[in-house]
Amino acid sequence: MPNLLARRSYLRSLFLPPKPSIDVFLIHTQSELRNTNLCSSNSRRFSISNSFVYVPFYLGSKMLPHTPKSSEFVSNHYCSAHLHHQHCQFWSLSGKAPILGHGCGVSSIIIYFQAPNSLENVKISSEYNRNRVISNGVMLFCSHAAVEPSTSDGLTVERIIGNQWTILDESASDWKSHASAIAQSVHLIKKRLQWKKLMVRLEQLSAELNKPNIWDDPVHAGKISREHGSLMGKVKEVKAFEQDLCEHIDMIKLAREEGDAELESETMKALLRMRRDSKEKELDALLSGDHDSCSCFIEVQAGAGGTESMDWAAMVMQMYKAWAQRHGYGVTVVDEMPGEIAGIKRATIKLDGEYAFGYAKAEAGVHRLVRISPFDSGKRRHTSFAAVAVIPILEDVSSRIQISESDLRIERFRAGGAGGQHVNTTESAVRITHIPTGITATCQNERSQHQNKASAMAVLQSRVDQLEMARQAQMNAQHTQSLTEISWGNQIRTYVLHPYQMVKDLRTNYEVSDPDSVLEGDLDGFILCFLSAALDKDEDAP
Amino acid sequence: MKTTCFIRVPSFCTPISPIIRKHLQKSFNKTGHYNQNHISTLNSAQTSISTSPSSPAPSTSHKPQTPVFLRPLIYSSTFPDLQSFTSWAKTLVSSVGSTFVQLDNGSDSTLLLRELRWLLEDSIDDPSLIPHLGICQNGGITSNTGSSSTEVVRLRVSLGQMYQLWKQRIQERRPFQYIVGCEHWRDLVLSVEEGVLIPRPETEKIVDLVGNVVGGNEMLREGLWADLGTGSGALAIGIARILGKNGRVIATDLSPTAISVAKFNVERYGLQDIIEIKQGSWFSPLVHVEGELDGLVCNPPYIPSEDIGSLQAEVAKHEPRLALDGGVEGMDNLLHLCERTAAMLKPGGFFAFETNGEKQCRLLANHMENEMTGSFRDVNIVSDFADIPRFLTGFCD
């Protein structure tokens, strides 16, 4: 028989703002109750110390006055005092229980009972009244399927999204806008976690764990229980977040009903904090690919079309330099082949910093420009293309391909002549060819040949790694393609400077009407939009 | 007048060959650091028998110059003034075009522009300004944004000096490395100045070769090494940084300028406890360690005398002849080194010499095989980046 434990926490001390929250624990034995970490899900804001008293309610079926038939319990029948992790005593708590009135502020109420197997998705209401501490609607989850957290009037994250409340600026004190923004983030985080699949898996694992003979094979059981624990942790975190949201909504409604302005503004602040918090979590979720946290190389190559394309390639490269600088990434030009008149034929820059690859990978593909070419004396409209490749620099040395010296051909530029003491040149460019794959890398921007060789080797290493990654994953995701593989038909974005002004992403249809700001590095809108769209795809994938 | 400066050449080492003496005189006259009196000091030193090689090296009055990038930021200019310097410098560059290339395989305008950027990098406090100076022809859409015109830019050399330096670079073809007073070599930045050879990228490989042999050989890794004709100290420093904690290097040179510059570089990398610098001709400062060396590297002057006049102007007109001229065939020093190496090294000790190319490598290898049979093993010709057979390596048997 699974046991259920719900804890409702209140804080109404002199020092802390009112903050109700609910944690739900699944426990199997009494001793587990003692060992369960009863810290609030809001422990990042406060932690419950020994000075707070937990008041568990015991609702064990034996002690219940009646066998639960309806899904409604009234919980204030039995209770026991439980001092932090020490053992429990049970006694009845009815009406205005004296224990709630004690001095240091009641921190939490814990409801604990052995639930009959038949119980699922039970909702328990409990009610306490002590001057200003008012709350009702304790949610319970049973062991089989977690109930979706909802407000007392049945609002869930999904419904909030369905409501399509307008998301206003953070500064607007509108709880619906905050709630909507938070719900969006939660939605995205769930997508990233592949929520549906995850829940199915969790169900399987729970079923497995509930088998009586599971521990006959401790290794297997350990594995299952670890996986269960880790998935459960993720689910709990998201659920707790949803729960917090629902409670805040309950709270704010309540505050309005009661005309408690202080409580309302406190809750509004809490909602705003949650909104920022969820935005951060959302970004983390967007950038949770294998190599997302890596630094990277960005390579740009001009398409056909001579000087006009080369100029466009230089503009694209400049756009990335500016974007990288905004993000505080270190930018180094590794290799640059200038055009004869203007622009670049191709160039490679290195971006150093956290998540450089995670963001920049959204930019891989062909970028198309439409404008009146400054290089055309006839002032005609031209369309030009620039291809962009983004290559992660793997941090984990062990996951890199071992390149053996004997597979390399290293060439110096302008190598003609006797060399050595005969020549004093500052030309120290180096080109390295990986003979088995034909991959080459060039560097001429360092001041010593040794450093140029090291830089070129780093580029070569990453290109070879990338090739291997693409081979292993057998995926044709663009961001694993090298420049040579990117097909010129594969356009991802169009920049129109004439006759009208527009930049439009062809993958997401995200568009802006101010090309200048984009070319000056304001790319985040495009990148984030693409990354979340990519999540949708992952989610839909079987 | 630097009257304390003299060159002492201990007598019981190899006498200075007439060629070297000639070069010494030339290079001294040229750099103007030494007058005729010093040359006679040199001549008399050659005949003196009393000087002991193990006594402390004579102090030289040469004070090494500080490379631009290490100088204090005591000058300033404005952004527009720097912009006009840059555009003036670029005009000078474009007037060169490919003339230097055609003349003597010198630098083309792309390279000179890169050097200009490096000069700015070394001179300006805040290098992030450089892209806004309009130095790059390929700036794309943003070229002149960033800095307001009144902003003061702090400099390590005055703007006047910058004009002068760049003029020297283009009109006199003074090597870029002498202009900024440093050369980036391997992962090092070495101070260089007139009178000291600018270390070449080919030579970087000797450190790799040493790295390969010390990798699996503790005796060599923790051993005593020598870099003869150390110049700026490049090889000695490169090697000292890959040896084990007990490894030591003795670096020698005949040129007092080289000695003082090498000292400067060694101290800048904090290696003065590992590298000992000694002045003298080839093995003479090493007689006290005869037969005790675990490794010996040398990039001796190896250019045949008659070729020197036709070298690239930066080399022929500005670098010290003492560092380049290897006698009629260019082999004088290499052969001399070869003769003594077997005696200097421990059995199992490693040597690496740089040469002028395939011909010298072969001659030397043959010489070792035929004239010094049994002294060396695993003698090997190793090519440089450009696939020119460049180095001779081997072990003492």
Ligand SMILES: C[S@@+](CC[C@H](N)C(=O)[O-])C[C@H]1O[C@@H](n2cnc3c(N)ncnc32)[C@H](O)[C@@H]1O
């Ligand atoms: C080609 S340079 C090499 C400098 C340095 N090792 C490098 O690789 O950059 C040759 C060096 O040998 C020195 N040298 C010439 N004759 C010498 C001699 N007789 N004894 C010792 N050093 C000598 C020169 O002063 C010069 O520094």
